[in-house]
Amino acid sequence: MNDNKMTGIELRATWGLGTVFSLRMLGMFMVLPVLTTYGMALQGASEALIGLAIGIYGLAQAVFQVPFGLISDRVGRKPLIIGGLLVFALGSVIAALTDSIWGVILGRALQGSGAIAAAVMALLSDLTREQNRTKAMAFIGVSFGVTFAIAMVLGPIITHALGLQALFWGIALLALAGIAITLAVVPAANAHVLNRESGIVRGSFAKVLANGQLLKLNVGIFCLHALLMSSFVALPPMMAKAGLAPADHWKVYLVTMLVSFAAVVPFIIYAEVKRQMKRVFMICITLLLLAEIVLLAAGQHLWTLFAGIQLFFLAFNVMEAILPSLISKEAPAGYKGTAMGVYSTSQFLGVAAGGSLGGLLYQWQGAWLVFACGAALAVAWWIISTTLREPPYVSSLRITLSALAVKDGALAERLKAQPGVTEVVVVPEEQSAYIKIDTQQTNRGELERLVNAA
Template sequence: MNVLELRASLALALVYVLRMLGLFMVMPVLAVAAMDYPDYSPLMVGLAVGGYGLTQAALQIPMGMMSDKWGRKPVILLGLAVFALGSFIASQADTMAWMIVGRILQGAGAIAGAIMALATDVSRESQRAKVLAIIGIAIGFSFYLAVIIGPLIAKSWGLAGIFSVTGVLAVLCMPLVKWVVPNGVKVSSGDTLPQKGQLAELVFSSQLWRLNVSVMVLHMLITLLFVQLPVTLLHFDMTLDSHWTLYLPVLGVSVLGLIIMMGMARGRTPKSYLFVGVSLMGAAFLGLALKDNSWWVTSAAVVLFFTGFNYLEANFPALVSSIAPAGQKGTAMGIYASFQFFGAFLGGMLSGIVTNIFSPEAAYLVGAISTLIWVVVLSGLKEVSRVKRITMSLDNTVAPNHHLSAKLMQVSGVLEVTLNSNSNAAYLKVNRDFNAVEARKVLESG
């Protein structure tokens, strides 16, 4: 990477870390800290934990499309401002109802698509995967860091302090976006951002809907876990500020489990490994649903949960990328992200309702039953090989047509071709045998 690409990737990764820290720090804290509010109830806790997911799900695709019209940075800055406003409202809330309003506003700052598009704009095709990988690593790092430091910040400043820190971090991101991230040449790419005309086709895709439902259930379950687990830990006389002593080793062991599973898979994503991931999460919820659990059983269950969660969270996006048609990855990922955030909302709602009517153990049991339904959904998923996506510019003198597509399909390693006359580009799905020189000659000759 050159200096410009390195600066862009690190700055955008930092923006992602600071923003996601704010969202994630609340998760291991809110269920316990919210007990001090006058209108406390398990249902209100569920809404407060998952409420941001509703607006994130609704606005993820529209905000990405808006960045094509208004520009990346204006949309990102707008999203950060709305996110900060929601954070400050939540920090000043004296009732859970107002806190939920703040959380819903936080979710309205749905800028993930615009950030990824800006990263694409400021990087060369040959270096784009590295830039996006740095941002992806930052997202994962922010989750682990937030789960550990959230309880510690809550001890010193309370729940209001977490929301205040979140708002300040969002404000600090603004000068980073404005002055540190370089301005790129905006490229409207179907492999980067959602395209309106592709939505209906991809929502009902026979394979993609299984992954969309899967990521919805995945994030439903992690939200359900964090609505229940902090309260469960109180039964072992663990104060909120000591919860990190469980989370830190558990996350460490689960990451080790992820590394082992990824190593055994050897760069592939066998369907059997997906079933293993789901089974680990189901076993975790069954263990947590048992009454009068010991600390060791609870700890083991949480290790199982995060091992399965980490593996599935790491592999589902790659599967979406492999299955989505050439030139339509942006739309496929936009739909995927919307289901992901809706899952967070659904998890909070489901956990709150079941706990209100029955018990925390019943909520864990609902999580276990959900994994059985999930296995049925995944059973129809076809195994696919990992592919690489290439975007190549068309010569202005060459008209996109079926003849050109047919010639490109004959190039070594090309699996799928989509020509786009609006962006004057050829979108290719290729394997390791792809011959870029041969493809460029075809595009130049027409």
């Protein structure tokens, strides 16, 4: 049997959890392109409260994500995933039943409180072997990008045809479908594997927060999602004022996503294969700045708006792909999961800040102030990012150690002496070695052979 071929359980876990994650993300994203247009018909609605309804989801996610991930170590992954999806569904039902903006705000807060991302990743780690885990995680990452594009198109179509309340009912059904898939398709884990590559290490946040490179990348994901959410406060009403009916907004998002996805691949190849991550990173921030300036100058010129939107999502989709890769490269060996937890919290704080502040700025002075502040934020981000170093082009991996290998006090030094190995951390109580490697010089197979020979 090919040891790198996924087993039936691994395939079920990957497809099942990937689908659950995608259904939840679909429900989250479908609201973004429609809330600032259709939501204004709600009782008590204002631009500031619409922004709060967009942003409060991110605040709740930021608060509950890491604690829920740690709790899943004790209560079990599947029970927490099911509980989180039930909370998400409850929030969707509340938003569907209300005709008040405050009801939608409460519903969105509950949706965000069902924070299951960490538990999903932990269960995926429990159900996949080391040599296949990267493929499984990559599938989740790809599904995230595809789901975002689908949501941008489906949200306006469903809301125009059936109304905002029907959209929330549909989101509740998606959550219930996720529960059904979790129960019927996703295998149960026999044991929880403490994998520092995907899980959070208790008491290790100080080590991650003290890393200057990671801190700058966390600022980056905060800025990226603050710009995204503030843009969705201003863009839909701007397009409506420029003469494009809300029912047709999906056409803009469809073309924009198709073009940006096609352009992402060359950027990623150049960044990873040619080892030009920082250059691509700085180019994307520059494109985001240009997009904010174009949108600021667009006024009611529809084609100028289209150009700004295309620039924005081209840079956004590339950034969404390379930022997690940068976090993985910069995270200390054995602390990638913790670094990703802090990264995700920073992302959701950006969602909260972008939605809430974007709504306040839009209500105060209109769309021009939203994009002017967005441009200022992009400039600040660009200046901070100039101090980033070129990342080490390494990958993280975990090797399970035998009882004899754990007792080998010289194992870490022998592993580190291998070509392409930059960092080694042996954790005896977990019977694991966490290693950072340059895959152009070595690979998992060679290191496993060394460990087994020892």
